Amino acid sequence: xxxxxxxQLFLYCLVLSFVKISGVFAQTRDSTRLxxxxxxxxxxxxxxxxxxxxxQTELKKKIFKTIEWLDLMPKKxxxxxxxxxxxxGKTGEGEYGDEIPSELRxxxxxxxxxxxxxxTSTEIISGMNGKAIRIPGFIVPIEFDKEKRITQFFLVPxxxxxxxxxxxxxxxxxxxxxxxxxxxxxxFEPVWISGILQTTHFENDIALSAYSMLMKNIEAYE
Numbered sequence: 001x002x003x004x005x006x007x008q009l010f011l012y013c014l015v016l017s018f019v020k021i022s023g024v025f026a027q028t029r030d031s032t033r034l035x036x037x038x039x040x041x042x043x044x045x046x047x048x049x050x051x052x053x054x055x056q057t058e059l060k061k062k063i064f065k066t067i068e069w070l071d072l073m074p075k076k077x078x079x080x081x082x083x084x085x086x087x088x089g090k091t092g093e094g095e096y097g098d099e100i101p102s103e104l105r106x107x108x109x110x111x112x113x114x115x116x117x118x119x120t121s122t123e124i125i126s127g128m129n130g131k132a133i134r135i136p137g138f139i140v141p142i143e144f145d146k147e148k149r150i151t152q153f154f155l156v157p158x159x160x161x162x163x164x165x166x167x168x169x170x171x172x173x174x175x176x177x178x179x180x181x182x183x184x185x186x187x188f189e190p191v192w193i194s195g196i197l198q199t200t201h202f203e204n205d206i207a208l209s210a211y212s213m214l215m216k217n218i219e220a221y222e
Contacts, residue, residue, distance in 0.1 A: 069135065076118075078118075152176070173207055176193060193218055
């Protein structure tokens with residue numbers, strides 16, 4: 001059973017992740033404006049290696065559209081999560097309102113309110129299917145190859161999701177596959193993942209995701 005403290009922490013992390021991700025993209029927009037201003041001034045000649053790196057980064061950004069996690073969640077789900085019912089602050093451990101998301105998922109829809117439904121919503125933005133996107137997040141490893149390289153993982157919007165904290169709603173989880181596999185020094189650090197998004201579900205003992213992706217690139221979060 002999820003304690004009242006765990007529940008409050010889950011909601012805090014979910015809302016905080018939206019704020020952080022929004023901040024990231026505010027910086028991206030500022031960077032775009034700076035690039036526009038830069039065209040007015042003389043260009044600075046960079047070393048060849050730096051030029052190549054810059055061009056590669058710019059190419060990736062053009063091919064893969066940078067998005068926010070909120071772009072994957074229907075507005076009605078977000079409104080429900082940001083406006084929880086009164087019983088959330090009144091129930092004690094073991095009571096009906098204190099059940100964990102996996103149990104809420106099994107409740108008949110007839111007795112679920114909008115908040116409970118949003119916690120386990122698999123509703124997606126259909127227009128995102130087949131899109132080449134770039135999105136920041138944290139890695140939750142699922143499968144490794146013989147060399148201990150990660151080949152499958154969940155990408156989630158905040159640290160600790162699916163491990164120390166309950167999973168976010170399924171439409172805020174992306175199941176990612178990468179045939180080549182890759183090594184990560186620290187899964188506690190956020191990364192940028194680029195790939196082709198699909199509106200297909202995936203479920204295992206850890207979580208349920210409403211989106212899947214074939215990963216093309218991974219970058220350190222900056």
